[in-house]
Amino acid sequence: MIHERFDAIVVGAGMAGNAAALTLAKRGLKVIQLERGEYSGSKNVQGAILYADMLEKLIPDFREDAPLERHLVEQRFWMMDDRSHTGLHYRSDDFNEERPNRYTIIRAQFDKWFSSKVREAGAVVLCETTVTELAQDAYGRVIGVKTDRYGGEIHADVVVLAEGVNGLLGSRAGLRTTPPADKVALAVKEMHFLPRETIEARFNLSGDEGTVIEAVGTISRGMTGMGFIYANKECVSLGIGCLVSDFQKSGETPYGLLEAFKRHPSVAPLIAGAEVKEYSAHLIPEGGYKAIPQLYGEGWVVVGDAAALNNAIHREGSNLAMTSGRIAAEAIFQIKSRRDPMTAENLALYKKMLDDSFVIKDLKKYKDMPQLLHIQSQNFFLTYPQLVSKAMQNFVRVDGTPKVEKERTTLRSFVKARSWTGLFGDAFRLARAWR
Numbered sequence: 001m002i003h004e005r006f007d008a009i010v011v012g013a014g015m016a017g018n019a020a021a022l023t024l025a026k027r028g029l030k031v032i033q034l035e036r037g038e039y040s041g042s043k044n045v046q047g048a049i050l051y052a053d054m055l056e057k058l059i060p061d062f063r064e065d066a067p068l069e070r071h072l073v074e075q076r077f078w079m080m081d082d083r084s085h086t087g088l089h090y091r092s093d094d095f096n097e098e099r100p101n102r103y104t105i106i107r108a109q110f111d112k113w114f115s116s117k118v119r120e121a122g123a124v125v126l127c128e129t130t131v132t133e134l135a136q137d138a139y140g141r142v143i144g145v146k147t148d149r150y151g152g153e154i155h156a157d158v159v160v161l162a163e164g165v166n167g168l169l170g171s172r173a174g175l176r177t178t179p180p181a182d183k184v185a186l187a188v189k190e191m192h193f194l195p196r197e198t199i200e201a202r203f204n205l206s207g208d209e210g211t212v213i214e215a216v217g218t219i220s221r222g223m224t225g226m227g228f229i230y231a232n233k234e235c236v237s238l239g240i241g242c243l244v245s246d247f248q249k250s251g252e253t254p255y256g257l258l259e260a261f262k263r264h265p266s267v268a269p270l271i272a273g274a275e276v277k278e279y280s281a282h283l284i285p286e287g288g289y290k291a292i293p294q295l296y297g298e299g300w301v302v303v304g305d306a307a308a309l310n311n312a313i314h315r316e317g318s319n320l321a322m323t324s325g326r327i328a329a330e331a332i333f334q335i336k337s338r339r340d341p342m343t344a345e346n347l348a349l350y351k352k353m354l355d356d357s358f359v360i361k362d363l364k365k366y367k368d369m370p371q372l373l374h375i376q377s378q379n380f381f382l383t384y385p386q387l388v389s390k391a392m393q394n395f396v397r398v399d400g401t402p403k404v405e406k407e408r409t410t411l412r413s414f415v416k417a418r419s420w421t422g423l424f425g426d427a428f429r430l431a432r433a434w435r
């Protein structure tokens, strides 16, 4: 047992854990952070888009030395069928601003840098250390953690669980349940390396400008899921993910989907001739607001993916992780400053502060979306993308057919596939879940 006592133990050195440890250390608390990976970032997978605002709140001058890839000037949304995509692109020179709003990053490099800031702030960071269980007293109060290091029990006033989506520690201690298969997606990702000029020519970029493509449609074969293609400086991150329960039901494999995605005629030219250097797979919490577990208890709080804080509709996760980590640390600091104990009653402050933030407000707004997309996945991810593609082709193809006839054909195809009741029902359900 390590006899030194800490104010706080942070489990995990991902976005949430680093944000929490940094904030606690900056506030002068004695904090130890434990990470099972060789270094912060070695176990982490992300697309990855970094949202600057949330990082700025932690490290205002991060642009000076953070390993950033490209700042985003464009976002593309694709609705795909097997041979085409219908796209919505938003590009603006406004994003070529002095303090860009979003960047692409590579997590292994970014997290290592983030962790160096945590150390500089005064936290003890121990990597290659797995927390095996929470240490609890006779009343079930969390008093520290047990690790796989010899004699590695460590005690603190509070434990911040930032252990990522699996949340095994919390589950083992009975503080939360393991997320069910219909509330988590399994995503696979590859890094395709190309010369910088090739990426810029293929994605219509100059300098450090970047673009990201989010894609839905037949690529997920009727399962709830999506693909992504992000341009970095010298590589393209490309991946696809679907709900685990959908994979189980359909018998499809993530690798099979990824291969088909890469072969799609809209995607293949973007990565032609690239060298694939990395392949990774990771879970994403996708249950939304209704899947958020208990966020605090006697001597503990849970943050980031471990708390299922992920906005699947907007593809935001790391920013919710950073914000929840920071807010948890601020709450702990306030309790500590009052010399109050880390009881559940006092730690409820974290939940209150999180409820007031964009994190819970956004997840609450979309609280019915995950279930709607899951139940209606065949329609939203298969039927409609095929119909939209046919409609677009009918619209742009010039073949002597009168336009009125073309419009009737398109309308008939929608009604045949979904019926009038189905169409109005889908629109109504979508609008209600979105509002």
Ligand SMILES: Cc1cc2nc3c(=O)[nH]c(=O)nc-3n(C[C@H](O)[C@H](O)[C@H](O)COP(=O)(O)OP(=O)(O)OC[C@H]3O[C@@H](n4cnc5c(N)ncnc54)[C@H](O)[C@@H]3O)c2cc1C
Binding pocket: 011, 012, 013, 014, 015, 016, 017, 034, 035, 036, 037, 040, 041, 043, 044, 045, 046, 047, 048, 049, 050, 051, 129, 130, 131, 132, 162, 163, 164, 165, 169, 187, 188, 189, 239, 241, 282, 283, 284, 303, 304, 305, 306, 310, 315, 316, 317, 318, 319, 321
């Ligand atoms: C393919 C993919 C693409 C994504 N794209 C984006 C994107 O573009 N933008 C975005 O904002 N979000 C994205 N996300 C989501 C984002 O990656 C997560 O929301 C974010 O990483 C959550 O941070 P976290 O710190 O909670 O968890 P993690 O980053 O998973 O960190 C958890 C850490 O805890 C450590 N750990 C776990 N158990 C233990 C233990 N027992 N002892 C010690 N250490 C432990 C792990 O090794 C890990 O380092 C994506 C996710 C995936 C999978």
